[in-house]
Amino acid sequence: MQLEPNLAATNVPDEIRNADTPCDKAMHATEPLPSSEGVMLSVRGLKKVYQTDGGDNEAVRNLTFDVRAGELVCLVGPSGSGKTTLLKCISGLMAPTAGAVLLDGKPVSGPPKKMAVVFQEYGRSxxxxxxxxxxxxxxxxxxxxxxxxxxxxxxxxxxxxxxxxxxxxxxxxxxxxxxxxxxxxxxxxxxPEVLLMDEPFAAVDAQTRADLEDLIRVVWKKLGVTVLFVTHDIDESVYLGERVIILSSSPTVVQEDIVIDLPADRDQLNTRSTPRFAELRHHVYKQIQLAKKGHRPASASAGKDARSD
Amino acid sequence: MTALKSVLFALTLPALLVAFWYIATSGAKNFFIPTPALLAEKFVSVWFSDRFFSDVLPSLGRLVIGLVSASVLGIAAGLLIGSFRWLRSLTEPVLEFFRAIPPPVLVPILMLLIGVSDLMKVAVIVSACVWPVLLNTVEGVRAVDSVLSESARTYGLSGAARVRYLVLPSASPQIMTGIRQSLSVGLILMVISEMFASSSGLGFTIVQFQRSFAIPEMWSGIVVLGLIGVIMSFIFQWTERKILRWYHGLREVENAA
Incomplete structure (x- = not known):
């Protein structure tokens, strides 16, 4: 892997990056952005209800988050948390029931030119x-x-x-x-300016997956592309992401949005054995467990998370 | 080595059948069943002559034109019907109705409408051959993989590019199945169209021989039909292997897994 620490580090304010706080209080990426400046992808109050014969099925209730240009953000959530639905709405393959997706400030109504999607089913894509x-x-x-x-x-x-x-x-x-x-x-x-990845490594073996994870980090650093990486794998989300957005169980809201303050230069052997990785992994794991039990963030009842305008 | 083996395998059964035929006809003298030697002799004398140009080639020409037109028509209509659900709902009952009509009954009607001409004979062939191609194409278009389709959409493939790079190749295995079915149907209709009203062609000639009790000559005509079928099938298989190389490779990999 190349040594380009500055590239990744610019995405995260130094005080957060260097803070040595216990993880449960740490690193919430919730400080409001100065403006919409630098935001590449913006999901605003996204809601998706599937109409079925058996009645309405609310897959995504209210999702609001931003991804800044050049960021690598992982979306992680319990299985059935509407990750794929969300991704389809973001990529313009599916129209949301309510809310909007903004790409570089413009609403997404169909597959945008600036976006590329990598699907889980490589054999079928x-x-x-x-x-x-x-x-x-x-x-x-x-x-x-x-x-x-x-x-x-x-x-x-x-x-x-x-x-x-x-x-x-x-x-x-x-x-x-x-x-x-x-x-x-x-x-x-x-x-593309935005690369969406829908559990791309879920169907490959563990060793190949490790290689591919490193490949994504390298490509991301080299091209400066904005990456939104959806996964159900907690370790993967922490290892890859500069930020991890944890989704609640369905109907989905943002459970937590945390900054991953691991060094920009990561490798499978050492990064995964650092205490900080273990802490972050522990934290995300706990949140996922809570999500599975049906715990919802306080802000969800108000219909917004800390980031919404 | 394996090529030699497969040729041997392909020739063994025909050789055995001819041998059986030879033995069965060597003693008895049935007017309606010629010996292999007589049939071979008639085959050469009847078909390696002007008849090849006056009867065989025109028949083959009409067959090829009919098959190509039916394929083009079937694929084009199949792409449209397969792509739009409303069009499918609209056309399905009508298509089932027309498909159920045995094409030979159309021959007299087409004779009246178009007249006794090459066009009429081609129309008869098309009226029968279009259905397998059409229905298989519809199925193929409908079966385009959803993930593949979404991939194509995210990369902005739409309209003609979508048809060319996604829908047509994806449906090509089914389309080829449809064309294969239409080959044998086409051969049948080629003969039938020439039996009704014609002054040349394979079907016409065979019926002529039949009516004039030229029995070995009649049989030799039937052999020609069989050979045309075999050759068409070989040409088709060869073409199919070329076009669907990816498909057979993919299937092999899937079956091995």
Whole structure:
């Protein structure tokens, strides 16, 4: 991993980063932002109710949070907490029942050009009739990016995910982890400002997952892209994120929003064995347990969290 | 080695059948069943002649034009009907009705409407061959994977690009299944369309031989039909392997897992 501590550190005020407070009181990312300046992605009072024959099913009740430009934020919540629903609303694949998603200040009403999504089901998100290279190239071709530019972007993206050696393979000829790398390469080549990831590593084995987590950190640092990473894995959220937003159980609200004050340069072996990692993990775990039991943050009853305007 | 083996396997049963036929016809003298030698002789003398150009080629031409038109029509209509739920609801009962009509009964009607012409014969072939392609395409379009579809949407693939890069390739296995079914249907309708009102073509010639009690010649015509079927099937399989290489590879990987 490259040493670029300043890049990540700029996202978090120093007093929070350096504070040596006990974790239960620590690091709430709740101080109001000076303005909407620097906010890349803004979720405002998002609500999603599915209409079914058996009556209405409220998947997401009221979600409000911001992601600043260049931040890597993990969304973690108990299973069935509407994570995927939320992501579909953010990516414009689904219209929310109420509330809004703002990308760079503009409301999202369909899949935005500045956004790329990496899905959990790598086997079903790549085109099996196209080779690796064609898969990565297709979105650019569709955007009518000139050929030379396209070739450069695809090469760089494949290089970045360590797949320069298999451009002529079909996705299904590759292992699961490699297929997910192709999906990540496709997202990178698209040059999004926001990268959404929906439990991208849930279906790969543990060792591959560790590699891919590091890959995401590297890519994020290198490209300065804003990443919203949805996961149900607590360790993963703490290891990856600069911030972790914990969701309550369904109907979903924000349970807690915490800053992960681990060093910007992380590695699987050492970071995971630091006391601070254990503390943060413990804290997130506890919150998830509370969420599962149905505990809701005080602010939820008022229909807003500390961040809302 | 394996290629040689597969050729041997493919030829064994035909050889055995011919041998059986040879033995069965060697003693008895049935007017309606020629010996293999006589049939082979007639086959060469009848079909390796002007007839190949006056009867076989025109028939094949109409068959190919009919199959291609039916495929284009079936795929285009299938893409539309498969893509829009309301169009599906609107057309489904009507399609079921037309599909249920046996195409041979349309021959006299088309003769009246279009007249006795090549166009009429092609129309008969299309009227039968379009259904397997159409219905399979509809199913294929409907079965596009939801995650794949969402991936395409997030990357801004819409309209024609969506059809070209997502829907058509995704439905291609079903489309090919439909075309394969329409091949044999097309061959049947090619013959039938020529039996009613015609002055040339394979079907016409076979019926001519039948009526003039040229029995070995008639049989040789039937052999030609069978050979056309086999050759079409080989050409189709070869094309399908090329087009659906990804699909067969994917299936192999899935089955191995």
């Amino acid at each position: 790549l085109f099996p009739w196209m080779r690796v290279r064609e898969n990565v190239e297709l979105p650019l071709k569709n955007q009518r990016v000139p050929k030379a530019e396209r070739t450069r972007l695809v090469n760089e993206a494949l290089e970045a995910v360590g797949l320069s050696h298999v451009p002529r393979s079909f996705p299904w000829q590759l292992s699961g982890g490699m297929q997910q790398r192709v999906a990540i390469a496709r997202a990178i080549a698209y040059q």
